[in-house]
Amino acid sequence: MDTVDTIDINPARELVLKPHAGWQPVNWQEIWQGRELFTFLVWRDIKIRYKQTVLGGLWAIFQPLLAMLIFTAVFGRLAGIQTDGPPYPLFAYSGLVLWTFFANSVSMSSNSLVGNQVLVSKVYFPRVFIPLASIGALLLDFFIGLLLMFGLMIYYRWPPSAGCIWMPFYILGTLLASSGLGLILSALNVSFRDVKYAVPFFIQMGLFLSPVIYPLSHVPARFQLFLGLNPMSGMIAGFRQSVFGGKADWGFVGASFAMSAVLFVAGLFIFRRMERHFADII
Amino acid sequence: MSHIITVDNLSKKYKLGTARPHDDNLREALVHGLHASWQVLRRGWGDGANSSGPEWMWALHDVSFRVEQGEVMGIIGANGAGKSTLLKILSRITDPTEGCVRLRGRVASLLEVGTGFHPDLTGRENIFLNGAMLGMKNAEIESKFDEIVAFAELEKFLDTPVKHYSSGMYVRLGFAVAAHLDPEVLIVDEVLAVGDISFQKKCLGKMGQFGESGRTILFVSHNIPAVLNLCQKAIVLEQGRLTFEGGAKSAVDYYVGAVSREECQYESHIVDLWNARGRPPRYQPWLRKLVLFTGDGKPFTGELALGAPMRIHVEFELREAITNFDVRVNFTDQYGQMIFTARSSYEPTRDWGPRSGVQEFVCELPEILFTPGEYRIATGLVLNDRCVDYVEDAHRLKVLGTDYYGTGKIPSLGFFVQDQHWRLK
Numbered sequence: 074m075d076t077v078d079t080i081d082i083n084p085a086r087e088l089v090l091k092p093h094a095g096w097q098p099v100n101w102q103e104i105w106q107g108r109e110l111f112t113f114l115v116w117r118d119i120k121i122r123y124k125q126t127v128l129g130g131l132w133a134i135f136q137p138l139l140a141m142l143i144f145t146a147v148f149g150r151l152a153g154i155q156t157d158g159p160p161y162p163l164f165a166y167s168g169l170v171l172w173t174f175f176a177n178s179v180s181m182s183s184n185s186l187v188g189n190q191v192l193v194s195k196v197y198f199p200r201v202f203i204p205l206a207s208i209g210a211l212l213l214d215f216f217i218g219l220l221l222m223f224g225l226m227i228y229y230r231w232p233p234s235a236g237c238i239w240m241p242f243y244i245l246g247t248l249l250a251s252s253g254l255g256l257i258l259s260a261l262n263v264s265f266r267d268v269k270y271a272v273p274f275f276i277q278m279g280l281f282l283s284p285v286i287y288p289l290s291h292v293p294a295r296f297q298l299f300l301g302l303n304p305m306s307g308m309i310a311g312f313r314q315s316v317f318g319g320k321a322d323w324g325f326v327g328a329s330f331a332m333s334a335v336l337f338v339a340g341l342f343i344f345r346r347m348e349r350h351f352a353d354i355i
Numbered sequence: 356m357s358h359i360i361t362v363d364n365l366s367k368k369y370k371l372g373t374a375r376p377h378d379d380n381l382r383e384a385l386v387h388g389l390h391a392s393w394q395v396l397r398r399g400w401g402d403g404a405n406s407s408g409p410e411w412m413w414a415l416h417d418v419s420f421r422v423e424q425g426e427v428m429g430i431i432g433a434n435g436a437g438k439s440t441l442l443k444i445l446s447r448i449t450d451p452t453e454g455c456v457r458l459r460g461r462v463a464s465l466l467e468v469g470t471g472f473h474p475d476l477t478g479r480e481n482i483f484l485n486g487a488m489l490g491m492k493n494a495e496i497e498s499k500f501d502e503i504v505a506f507a508e509l510e511k512f513l514d515t516p517v518k519h520y521s522s523g524m525y526v527r528l529g530f531a532v533a534a535h536l537d538p539e540v541l542i543v544d545e546v547l548a549v550g551d552i553s554f555q556k557k558c559l560g561k562m563g564q565f566g567e568s569g570r571t572i573l574f575v576s577h578n579i580p581a582v583l584n585l586c587q588k589a590i591v592l593e594q595g596r597l598t599f600e601g602g603a604k605s606a607v608d609y610y611v612g613a614v615s616r617e618e619c620q621y622e623s624h625i626v627d628l629w630n631a632r633g634r635p636p637r638y639q640p641w642l643r644k645l646v647l648f649t650g651d652g653k654p655f656t657g658e659l660a661l662g663a664p665m666r667i668h669v670e671f672e673l674r675e676a677i678t679n680f681d682v683r684v685n686f687t688d689q690y691g692q693m694i695f696t697a698r699s700s701y702e703p704t705r706d707w708g709p710r711s712g713v714q715e716f717v718c719e720l721p722e723i724l725f726t727p728g729e730y731r732i733a734t735g736l737v738l739n740d741r742c743v744d745y746v747e748d749a750h751r752l753k754v755l756g757t758d759y760y761g762t763g764k765i766p767s768l769g770f771f772v773q774d775q776h777w778r779l780k
Contacts, residue, residue, distance in 0.1 A: 087457055088457070090456040110487040117484055189471075191467070194443075196448070196489070353449055
């Protein structure tokens with residue numbers, strides 16, 4: 074190492090560590106400064122996810138694809154659900170690709186802090202990076218799944234509608250909802266490992282409470298408002314309309330998006346409030 | 356305001372029993388009922404820390420000190436004295452309960468070697484990841500990459516996943532990254548306890564250089580010679596309180612003296628290892644009891660004549676059937692230097708097969724041959740080549756001088772005596 078005679082200490086860079094209580098503002102500056110680390114964590118999660126698997130990245134499309142085949146057989150053929158639009162397999166797959174991303178994001182991120190105990194108890198960086206990086210890594214799987222969706226559209230000769238430009242909006246909504254839930258659940262999981270058992274169950278139920286395998290029009294009008302509170306219903310319904318065409322129900326979609334945004338902001342603050350005890354109780 | 360670290364009235368309290376909750380919280384919550392889970396909820400939520408009661412313990416209590424720029428300060432103390440808690444607060448990993456710390460300049464802390472190393476990633480990938488976690492910019496890591504690799508002496512293994520590394524290689528890589536951080540303040544926990552001696556020396560050398568170049572180091576270690584070697588100043592922590600602050604040499608002398616003053620707790624020849632204070636926090640109890648006898652079967656009271664026999668019973672629990680286990684009894688001097696180790700795996704006739712449940716092993720030492728002085732007895736349990744439990748300073752041994760060689764003189768120099776025969780040729 075080169076010998077440096079003196080180091081100038083900038084007195085302005087004083088850091089004060091003291092007890093914090095109650096709600097705290099989110100430290101955006103710190104998060105921005107750590108962006109390189111965040112990309113490293115995303116990259117790490119991508120790199121290690123399919124290590125020592127035979128199929129590797131193919132799992133990204135197997136999950137929604139196999140689910141599509143099963144649901145097509147059960148609901149498309151046996152129950153004969155009408156989609157008011159694209160063929161049932163395409164309809165189911167488009168919902169499943171978004172839903173799979175959401176479900177995996179919530180379950181991966183909720184276990185992320187507990188799965189990275191060493192990082193929580195031995196080193197400091199903005200803790201939000203841990204659950205958010207696990208979601209960031211799943212985006213890659215989602216885009217691979219999306220490519221297959223366009224492949225299926227070519228196969229079924231169903232050209233994308235002009236509404237396609239709205240797709241990023243629904244992806245963003247899904248990202249906000251899953252991040253919000255992921256932040257809250259990962260923080261709760263530190264104190265209550267119950268989360269680990271509860272999340273898979275609720276995700277499984279959520280599949281049936283969101284218009285993934287049935288169209289929204291099959292739901293009686295009086296239940297639609299209730300369904301709108303589930304952020305994923307608006308995102309899935311809107312996502313489909315943007316891809317396959319059809320009139321978007323902006324009130325319904327707007328309510329879901331607002332719900333997603335609220336979840337995200339609440340997630341950030343709840344996480345911020347609970348994070349100072351992570352190292353003590355994890 | 357030339358102080359780079361200012362610590363004022365720093366305190367931290369933990370709730371006893373919840374510091375490390377078990378993995379099965381669901382069952383626990385059911386057992387303890389709704390009340391318990393409500394308490395945990397309040398704690399998780401951040402309100403619980405204000406309530407006071409007998410179930411709280413102060414890991415740090417009213418600690419104040421200053422560190423000036425360029426100083427290398429040691430932090431000494433027994434297990435559970437609050438060293439790790441202090442470092443965790445200084446590294447921002449946990450908040451203090453009371454008091455405050457002012458840090459000026461860029462701080463890097465190294466509480467563990469290779470934090471965040473992922474076994475499936477290669478050495479090269481882990482250098483970047485670990486560097487980023489310790490606060491290095493990508494460009495900085497790139498510019499120092501060759502230096503890091505050369506320091507770790509791992510050029511050939513850069514593209515091997517670190518899970519195939521030996522523990523020595525792992526430590527070398529981890530320290531090499533940390534040694535190339537360029538902070539104004541470096542906080543180091545006892546990371547040098549691992550790794551081979553020559554690499555430890557290299558690290559100490561690097562840290563020494565680091566101190567000479569005007570950077571500030573806080574150094575926690577059990578390695579008293581390293582503290583003396585590296586630090587100008589030191590503080591001593593005892594049960595969460597700062598009890599001594601001053602030059603490194605006088606702090607070490609104070610600490611060694613303070614440890615001897617605690618001797619009253621070693622009066623019994625039966626030691627409850629299950630609740631022992633000398634267990635580093637990373638271990639869960641497996642060792643249950645240590646019982647010591649003199650050679651004639653009388654309870655051992657802490658003193659033994661040089662050359663006298665000793666019998667040691669170690670009781671521990673195996674939670675599943677295990678064949679590969681090793682019970683260890685280590686003797687160290689007052690400074691923690693290992694003098695002698697007795698291990699069940701050194702028994703040539705051992706054939707204990709798979710064992711489970713509570714075990715009691717007996718070790719016979721026909722002659723204690725350490726030169727007269729004070730020694731400490733530590734005991735450990737290794738399962739499948741991994742240390743699962745260790746209790747430091749479980750008991751003390753004072754070897755009394757005797758005329759071992761039968762010459763009318765008591766041997767006193769060196770570490771041990773040994774039969775020797777001289778003749779004139």
